[in-house]
Amino acid sequence: MARGPKLTKQQQRHVDRRRRVGRTPSGDDLLAGVVVAHHGHDLLIEDDARELHRGRARRTVGRLATGDRIRWCHDDHGHVIVEKREERSNLLVRPDAYGKKKLMAANIDQVIIVTAPLPWMNPEVVERTLVAVLALPARPLILLNKADLLGETPPGELEEIEAALALWQRLGFAVIRTSVKTGEGMDELKSELAGRSSLMIGLSGVGKTSLTRVITPLAGDAAVGEISAFNREGMHTTRTSTLYRFADMPGGLIDAPGLRDFPIDQVPEAVLDDAFPEIAEAARYCRFNDCRHRNEPGCAVRAGVEEGTILARRLRQYQELLKTD
Known part of the structure; x- marks a missing residue:
């Protein structure tokens, strides 16, 4: 008969404790962890000491995503079993x-939207x-990477880039430049990442891989090797x-x-107000409280467009997104 893996002292203590309290683990008997990656039913889990463990979840736990906070234990053979998923933020x-919903990530504090002069x-x-x-909710951070290429950017394109970055910063969004x-x-980027669970998105070619290699110096660490082996792929061939x-x-x-971007389903109007603060501010002075800034008389938002304080394209986008509410 095949035997399970040889247990470490920590695992053996955990198994012995479970045997004393019975086969069904109690809340106090479960260990805290985070899902690092998964392939089908196979999970890679990080414990509080940042050690990695391979395991599986009970069917009653449901589908798990990277970043999920879980509670787990060892069975009698030392195998890792996820017993519970904590509430997600x-x-x-x-x-x-195929149109099937796929869980990508959970408990995200921050999303880094990576852009570059080329491709803009x-x-x-x-x-x-x-x-x-903002609807997740999470903190957005706009990052212009490859800033060293700005000096080679044609004047017209450079003006468009600088105008967009200045607008977003003026509206209160965090904007940084990296190279x-x-x-x-x-x-500055490392300071923005510290203590947060971040997700990086952007078009192909903006340098996400190079950024990741610099800000995660664990690239030469055994932990990353274990993750790559678990994923059956290189660190940055991400599936x-x-x-x-x-x-x-x-x-x-x-x-x-x-x-590259997020799907947008239903957007609460409060989220749109946070994303388009200049429109929300001007709307306070519209004649009607329920003004949709189309053909209503006394619309302060449309007046702002005519005066140049609000971009016409941003009002158009606001109205398109408002339809999904």
């Missing part, structure tokens, strides 16, 4: 190629993503969402596959 769900992301895509991040090549902004820790600070970075 948020959950990112994306449809797969359409500002409206950035702003739609801002709406979805892996020169080191610009890397300390499943994976949580990477930092060597020198608390927090973590979730690397998600093929995530």
Whole structure:
């Protein structure tokens, strides 16, 4: 008869404790952990000491996502069994190629929207993503990477980039510039990442991989090797969402596959007000409280567009998103 894996002293103590209290583990008997990655039913779990364990969840736990906080134990053979999922603060769900909902990541504190001079992301895509991040809810951070290329950017394109960054910053969104090549902004980025569970998204070619390698110096650590072996792929050939820790600070970075923007379903008007603060402020002076800023008389928002204090494209986008409410 095949035997289970040889138990460590910690595992054996845990098993012995379970035997004393019975086969059904109590809340006090369960250990805390976080889902680092998963392949089907197979899970990679991090414990409080940041040690990694392979395991599986009971069917009663339901579907798990990277970043889920869980409670787990060892069975009589030392296998890791997830018994419970803690309540989520948020959950990112994306449809797969077949339209089936796929759990991407949970308990996200911050989403880093990565742009670059080349390829430059359409500002409206950035702003739609801002709406979805605020709806999670999570903190958005707009990052212009490859800042060293700004000096080579044609004047017209450079003016568009600078105008967009200045607008977002003026509206109260965090905006930073980084360059892996020169080191610009890397300390500021690390400061923004410290103590937060962050998710990085952006178009292909904006340098997410290079940024990740710099800010997660665990690239040469055994833990990353174990994650890569579990994923059956290299660190940055991402097919499943994976949580990477930092060597020198608390927090973590979730690397998600093929995530360029967020799906937007129903958007509460309060979220739109946070994403379009200049429109929300002007709307306070509209003649009608329920003004939708279309054809109503006395609309202060449309007046702002005519005066140039509100961009017409942002009002158009606001109105399009308001339809989904």
